[in-house]
Amino acid sequence: SQTIHQWPATLVQPVGSPLSLECTVEGTSNPNLYWYRQAAGRGLQLLFYSVGIGQISSEVPQNLSASRPQDRQFILSSKKLLLSDSGFYLCAWSVLGGGTGELFFGEGSRLTVL
Amino acid sequence: SQQGEEDPQALSIQEGENATMNCSYKTSINNLQWYRQNSGRGLVHLILIRSNEREKHSGRLRVTLDTSKKSSSLLITASRAADTASYFCATDMASGSARQLTFGSGTQLTVLP
Numbered sequence: 001s002q003t004i005h006q007w008p009a010t011l012v013q014p015v016g017s018p019l020s021l022e023c024t025v026e027g028t029s030n031p032n033l034y035w036y037r038q039a040a041g042r043g044l045q046l047l048f049y050s051v052g053i054g055q056i057s058s059e060v061p062q063n064l065s066a067s068r069p070q071d072r073q074f075i076l077s078s079k080k081l082l083l084s085d086s087g088f089y090l091c092a093w094s095v096l097g098g099g100t101g102e103l104f105f106g107e108g109s110r111l112t113v114l
Numbered sequence: 115s116q117q118g119e120e121d122p123q124a125l126s127i128q129e130g131e132n133a134t135m136n137c138s139y140k141t142s143i144n145n146l147q148w149y150r151q152n153s154g155r156g157l158v159h160l161i162l163i164r165s166n167e168r169e170k171h172s173g174r175l176r177v178t179l180d181t182s183k184k185s186s187s188l189l190i191t192a193s194r195a196a197d198t199a200s201y202f203c204a205t206d207m208a209s210g211s212a213r214q215l216t217f218g219s220g221t222q223l224t225v226l227p
Contacts, residue, residue: 101144101147
């Protein structure tokens, strides 16, 4: 069966510090991968998605970046965090190409920037 | 702006009652999905309804879709305290090879024992 792992679960970082959130998927090949951000009490905002290794599409211009160094690994990074980067970050995967678009989510990473 | 918007934003009911949440969207869709999120956790897929379907059931869940009104509803029957969670609708607008979902802001459901 497929599983998705996301870490760290909780992170408190000072403004201006770097960020690295990692997500890995097991039990499937060539997934679409996604990073979403959820502000407190709000819906999900799509940040990045990837259809393959090294292929990243950005939905929202910001100081975050994403990379996909391996087929089932997706990394969210920042060189210098802003206060506004605080939030709940969710990684998700879906079946490549066809399928219904159903997303399978990780447990999330809560980032607090102080 | 969000493609899907849920209504109400918050709903509080007694155990055993039915809970109805609504979702409106703006553009044509391939399908509409409902997800559940327990506090501080990831989202879990509940049910999907395709654009050519009008109603779908899964256990205690019933979803309707009215494409002419661009709206959907999620009904949870005989609610339980364990149903307490946030519920999100998400619309699928296929774009290229990556299926992208656009989420609403969610309905916070509280089921009182």
